[in-house]
Amino acid sequence: MKHLPRILIASILPAAIVAVWVVAADRSPIIPAMGEVWAVLCDPFAAPKFLDTTSLGHGVAISLLRVALGLGLAVVVGIPLGVAMGISRSVRDALSPMVSVMVAVSPIAWLPISILIFGLTSPATLLAGHDAWEYDTLDRLRFAVVTIIALGSLGPILLNTSAGVRHVRESWCEQVRLLGGGRWEVFRHAVLPGAMGSIVTGLRLATAIAWRVIVAAEIFPGTQSGLGCMISSAHEVGKYEYAFAAILAIAAIGLGLDALLRLWETRTNHWRRKERG
Amino acid sequence: MTTPLLQFDAVSRVFQTPVRGEVRALNNVSLQCHEGEITCIVGPSGCGKTTLLRLAAGLDQPSAGTIQIGATRTMLLTQEGALLPWRRVIENIELPLALRKLPRAQRRKRAMEILEAVHLPADVAMSFPHELSGGMRQRASLATALAAEATMLLLDEPFQGVDESTRTKLVGQTLELCKQQGRTILLVTHDIEEALSLADVLVVMRHGGTTTRTRIDLPHPRNRLGREFEQALLTVRAELANAPS
Numbered sequence: 001m002k003h004l005p006r007i008l009i010a011s012i013l014p015a016a017i018v019a020v021w022v023v024a025a026d027r028s029p030i031i032p033a034m035g036e037v038w039a040v041l042c043d044p045f046a047a048p049k050f051l052d053t054t055s056l057g058h059g060v061a062i063s064l065l066r067v068a069l070g071l072g073l074a075v076v077v078g079i080p081l082g083v084a085m086g087i088s089r090s091v092r093d094a095l096s097p098m099v100s101v102m103v104a105v106s107p108i109a110w111l112p113i114s115i116l117i118f119g120l121t122s123p124a125t126l127l128a129g130h131d132a133w134e135y136d137t138l139d140r141l142r143f144a145v146v147t148i149i150a151l152g153s154l155g156p157i158l159l160n161t162s163a164g165v166r167h168v169r170e171s172w173c174e175q176v177r178l179l180g181g182g183r184w185e186v187f188r189h190a191v192l193p194g195a196m197g198s199i200v201t202g203l204r205l206a207t208a209i210a211w212r213v214i215v216a217a218e219i220f221p222g223t224q225s226g227l228g229c230m231i232s233s234a235h236e237v238g239k240y241e242y243a244f245a246a247i248l249a250i251a252a253i254g255l256g257l258d259a260l261l262r263l264w265e266t267r268t269n270h271w272r273r274k275e276r277g
Numbered sequence: 278m279t280t281p282l283l284q285f286d287a288v289s290r291v292f293q294t295p296v297r298g299e300v301r302a303l304n305n306v307s308l309q310c311h312e313g314e315i316t317c318i319v320g321p322s323g324c325g326k327t328t329l330l331r332l333a334a335g336l337d338q339p340s341a342g343t344i345q346i347g348a349t350r351t352m353l354l355t356q357e358g359a360l361l362p363w364r365r366v367i368e369n370i371e372l373p374l375a376l377r378k379l380p381r382a383q384r385r386k387r388a389m390e391i392l393e394a395v396h397l398p399a400d401v402a403m404s405f406p407h408e409l410s411g412g413m414r415q416r417a418s419l420a421t422a423l424a425a426e427a428t429m430l431l432l433d434e435p436f437q438g439v440d441e442s443t444r445t446k447l448v449g450q451t452l453e454l455c456k457q458q459g460r461t462i463l464l465v466t467h468d469i470e471e472a473l474s475l476a477d478v479l480v481v482m483r484h485g486g487t488t489t490r491t492r493i494d495l496p497h498p499r500n501r502l503g504r505e506f507e508q509a510l511l512t513v514r515a516e517l518a519n520a521p522s
């Protein structure tokens with residue numbers, strides 16, 4: 001019973017928003033009725049009417065794949081580089097100005113330059129050259145967009161990995177050394193597990209950034225699919241139920257990803273929270 | 278007499294600190310530990326005992342003097358205990374077994390045997406170090422050292438914060454390790470009586486690094502109320518009291 005009032009308090013704002021929506025949709029021809037948005041969400045694989053993009057379900061899949069590829073790239077480059085930054089002061093000195101700039105500039109700002117550099121290339125053009133269109137899904141994972149996702153997520157991965165490695169206690173490394181471990185064993189049994197919590201925190205931040213960046217990047221002209229693209233095409237033809245449906249999908253997926261990664265973060269950090277002293 | 282397993286010759290260790298400048302933690306210290314013997318070090322706080330053990334473990338290098346280590350493997354058990362906090366107790370004990378390339382299938386069984394050897398109940402095997410009491414953690418650390426097959430054990434106040442009866446048990450175990458399994462032990466303690474009930478050789482350290490080495494030839498188990506014990510105790514107390522501070 002004690003929690004009931006809190007749930008009530010938490011529902012005030014959503015209820016108010018729904019009420020405003022219902023009233024507004026009733027009076028304005030532009031704002032879609034809740035039922036229309038619901039209809040789009042209920043049939044996610046139907047081709048959207050009048051819109052120059054693919055279905056909501058396909059858009060979700062494409063946006064997620066772009067994020068996965070970009071994040072994957074950032075992890076492959078960022079974790080080894082972050083470890084090197086954590087271990088070596090010179091590497092840290094050499095890279096930190098670049099990392100600061102990377103964190104300060106919104107990754108979207110690089111998009112025009114990235115398009116200039118990468119053009120229409122994608123994993124499909126690497127595979128098939130001019131027949132790239134035959135690999136529909138792969139061809140949608142354009143390097144221009146994937147690269148800026150990677151760029152956006154690289155900063156938090158580098159910073160958190162490097163901080164995690166720097167905060168590894170000397171006594172943990174010494175223990176492995178005393179037990180007969182060499183440099184590689186010290187890394188594997190003391191440095192990596194000791195830094196893992198921080199690395200996962202970096203991944204969580206990176207995922208959150210990547211998910212915001214992908215939507216923004218897809219709104220930029222030039223993409224034909226993805227959730228961002230659905231929002232911009234809905235805007236062009238005034239079919240806002242698709243925009244709202246896309247926003248709800250973005251929110252749900254964003255929350256879901258964060259919850260998953262937070263679970264992972266808690267699990268890797270369980271010993272840190274309870275450790276005494 | 279056998280060649281010593283550990284020998285310090287005129288060893289000094291100077292730390293450069295930003296606040297206190299040069300700190301001379303050890304000054305011209307000489308020391309010998311022989312195989313199968315327990316050497317106990319007593320001395321005031323800050324006289325360099327931990328520094329000495331770290332040097333003996335090879336974790337630190339002397340500023341001057343030489344150290345010869347004859348032991349194949351030395352293990353240092355620090356004042357804080359030496360367990361990796363993200364590994365379960367049993368996984369901590371398995372780590373040295375893995376590093377020694379023992380086949381995976383045999384590790385768990387061997388680790389459980391070692392756990393039993395340090396008198397830890399089998400149900401703490403799956404606990405994490407932070408879930409153990411201080412005394413249990415000490416014993417778990419000792420278990421990792423046994424799993425590493427350390428021939429020389431360096432113990433930094435291993436019985437600190439443990440109740441009287443557990444303490445007695447731990448002291449007994451330490452003796453057993455040394456006398457029955459032939460391991461060499463260098464042990465630091467603040468408790469002079471404890472040092473006297475264990476030591477084959479007692480080293481009294483003072484600030485500035487001067488040491489006195491006394492052989493204690495009383496038979497085990499030693500009666501703390503006996504006349505000879507009392508006598509030895511008085512001598513050591515007097516030596517510590519005379520120490521310039």
Ligand SMILES: Nc1ncnc2c1ncn2[C@@H]1O[C@H](COP(=O)(O)OP(=O)(O)OP(=O)(O)O)[C@@H](O)[C@H]1O
Pocket residue numbers: 292293294300301302321322323324325326327328329
């Ligand atoms: N890494 C270090 N850097 C600077 N000074 C140090 C370092 N390690 C030890 N010292 C200094 O060396 C001296 C001896 O320290 P040490 O830890 O060896 O004392 P101890 O005899 O073990 O004391 P206690 O009984 O309190 O544990 C102290 O003055 C200490 O401040």
Ligand SMILES: [Mg+2]
Pocket residue numbers: 326327328356433
């Ligand atoms: Mg000490």
